[in-house]
Amino acid sequence: MATLQFWKPGTTGPGSTLDRANETDDSVISSAPTTSLSIQAARERLPIHKYRQNLLWKNDSLGTLILFPTGWASEGNIIACTQPRRVAATSVAGRVASEVGTIIGDEVGYTIRFEDVSDKERTHILYMTDGILFRETLVDPLLSRFSVIMIDEAHERSVYTDLLLGILKKIRRKRPSLRIIVSSATLDAMSFVDYFSSGGLENEVTVASLEGRMYPVEIAHLEQPTPDYVKTAADTVWNINLQQSRGDILVFLTGREEIDRCLEKLAERLPNLPRNASPLKLFALHAGLSIQEQLSVFEPAEPGTRKVIVSTNIAEASVTIDGIKYVVDSGFVKVRTYNPTTSLSSLVTVPISLASAIQRAGRAGRTMSGICYRLYTSSNLKSLSPTTQPEITRTDLTTVILQLKSLGVDDLMKFEWVTSPPAESVLRALEGLVASGMVDEDGRLTVVGEKVAECPVEVNLARMLFASKDYKCGDEILTIAAMTTVQDVFIIPDGSAGALAELERRKFTAEEGDHLTLLNVYNAFVRYGRSSSWCKSHALSFRALSRAISIRSQLKKYMQRFDLPTESCQGDAKRLRQCLVSGYWRNGARWVADGTYRSVRGNTVLHVHPNSVLFTRKPRSGWVIFHEMEETKKTQIRILTEIEPDWLLDYGHKFYPKHGGS
């Protein structure tokens, strides 16, 4: 077994202890506090914090900032507090309700998609996801029912956080009475200060940067970089178990494959564990697992044993596990990036940001003091970028721009982005919106564009919902739209269980392709009583299918609002496929003899994703449309349906001749 050379925790080697003051700008960020921050402390550390007598800041025991309003909400106005994730919105609302001494949904409530636990008359503090608040701006552009808006976890820089900040800056000019509070946990608090200052809003917007309660965490870096961090992670876990006192271990790797490999290495060694060492209980943690599998991670380890949780980034912010004393950080993460030139998105493994490194280390100090082993050197640490690139700079902007236009932001170059997306992404999205009839040649929203902007699915799918009126297949298109929106409907485990799952999947196969196969799965799920055991026996994800049910019913309400019929096509698959083409006509592809496809736009070589029912089969017509295209080792297309090529012409003439077919 390799001997790993770490700088010993607690010694004074370079980067040997978690010294936040060295890693961050301590004029903005507090050093790791072990007691609750007082108002005074917050004021001292925040350059433009504006303190109001009638507002009390409190840092609760779980480290989340809680606002206790005593004046601002008294005129019947509401304080909104946004969170990037649904679980955070609901759980923080619950804690605040109990601190205030009311039941949830009364004075304190929350609103997330599919769930509104608030009272129109009585709720004064409303927790919501940032996506929900952004959507509300489409209906009420000045957000007039709110007197205070607090954007929490702003450092995560989700697309909706960035959009909200931009909109709030605009609203603030028209509604000077609106109080805005931006709460950010890490290094870039200063960038929010700069952002609002540049519009003359300094001293009017509060930027708060508060750390949660944390125990000290010692940091150890590798002395030499490792060529194989998966193996090094396994070695490190092994050494911790032999050398360090009791306490569970959390390992950060980038994806399922690495996690399985690391766990295999550890499992192989378990028989050689010395008799006096603690037995290890091994767990994987990633989003692809079932709910039960994820929950098993939270069960306390049996006395005398040690839990090892090998996880993706899900454990960095979304999931919190108590009892972790040791963190092993690979220093890498997978991020989605988008290339506007090729319209392709891809997942790439990149070094984490400094903010992530600090966040991961902090996972060792939530319930006791701990140690973080970084599988990179302290000089590697210095080369990390301070924060993760905001999502808005690396995503397809089609929906974003449609929604901004609906808000009256016609000149996208004049919109005050916190961070501007690449101009090419903006142009590519605009081009797509013009081609699909959402935006006219002058850049203004069309009538259908107005309606589609309100629809909570991507533009292609919304177009299909509208077209379903002509093809008389609203019922089926609703289901297909919901099913393509949820991911991971089919559970394909590793090894022999995977082959069995494959067989189960074939039972739902439709000749015409994946869209109709998904329709079959949904209908069977409903027919068999939406049962989770039925899902399990057919290798389907109960979570994904339940979500599809919710999305479908939300979309159905939307269709009814716009007088779109939801009649069934009565098994007429041809009509249904023609309707699909109305949404996907830009995603056409032609089969070629080696089993790959060529895109109609650009003639790119496309490979069918192995999950497709057309993976092994040539479509009879030789032509397909596909739901999405992604760059992996190759360019892959997912969710295919066979079509007749002349169906493309009904739409293509609007686009191809004019733009030279590129």
Next chain:
DNA sequence: GAGCACTGC
């Protein structure tokens, strides 16, 4: 012939 970080409306 082979794969999937994480959210959100």
